[in-house]
Amino acid sequence: MSAPKKGDLSSTEKELFQVITAGDVQEASRLLGCKDVRVNCLDEYGMTPLMHAAYKGKADMCKLLLQHGADVNCNEHEHGYTALMFAGLSGKTDITWxxxxxxxxxxxxNSVGRTAAQMAAFVGQHDCVTVINNFFSRARLDYYTKPQGLEKEPKLPPKLAGPLHKVIMSTSLNPVKLVLLVKENPLLAEVEALDKCRRVMELICEKCVKQQDMNEVLAMKMHFISCVLGKCASFLKEREDKLDGLIKCLLKGRESDGFPVFQEKFVRECIRKFPYCNATLLQQLVRSIAPVEIGNDPTAISVLTQAITGQVGFMDSEFCTTCGEKGAEKRCSICKMVIYCDQTCQKMHWFTHKKVCKKLQEQREKQEAESAKLREKHSNGEDVCVAIE
Known part of the structure; x- marks a missing residue:
């Protein structure tokens, strides 16, 4: 069959584009089995069926097309858009993944010099930006599960690749979240395993910096994860309460306002220890964090997360007070000043939050009372103006 040309479609291929728009996966599957249908055929704008399915947010259709050999990197679009760009524009994180x-x-x-992540950010699809900027393929990690050169043993035991990849792919860099991911997997929560994983993270970090297309963002993320894994290992060696103790240290707030001082200092120290002092990203982070007094905004973890995920609207979102996951909705019923993913995170945080909960409640009620007085004065002022008129 001839190579696809823009707009050169058989009647069946034209029907395929219509079926994709309608979202009829079963009919699309039938058409893809026809001899005169090319899975990478191009419409008049140079869009493939996969590009159409990604832009329209049809996850099942995308899966079907990929199974039939759709070229995910086809770049024949008139403005240089790719399927990943269309996925980012759609706002569908599952399709982007x-x-x-x-x-x-x-x-x-593309033709205006923007990457898929930049296109997604331009239209406000910041969740897709996060997925793109945090992606690290399993194949790249599996490289370390095979002996290289004269090695008799791989640097990373194959059984650890899955659990470690889950940690790497976490879109929350909150150290509590990362420790919880370690804790939930018995294979990972061992000193020897953590040391091997930490070493692999350091190697990936080094590779990201020294490769021709330097990736400082990924290097910083790998370095930060290696620091968290190292801290987990040291707690497993020294503390009887092990990782539970580390989580408590990270969550414990100071008595005046509940601010997690240990966590803030730990994150700052991790950034400071980034081994490549001339990195532009490191200098940006230091300039943003160093002048800020501990306890004030922005916190080190918020600055680090924004730098790595590329989320412009990071500070406008609701994040769990315990683990940092985005989309938290459950507020403390007493003070209503802190927010959680679920009851598990609330219980985990209660040991320290209970010390300041009443104080935060009083602050909130005072602020609400003052706001009510201002609204009342404003309302009375408007009434006077109306009477004069």
């Missing part, structure tokens, strides 16, 4: 997992290249630029 699907494109990445299928091998989508993240550094390709």
């Amino acid at each position: 699907m494109m990445l997992d299928a091998g989508a290249e993240t550094d390709v630029v």
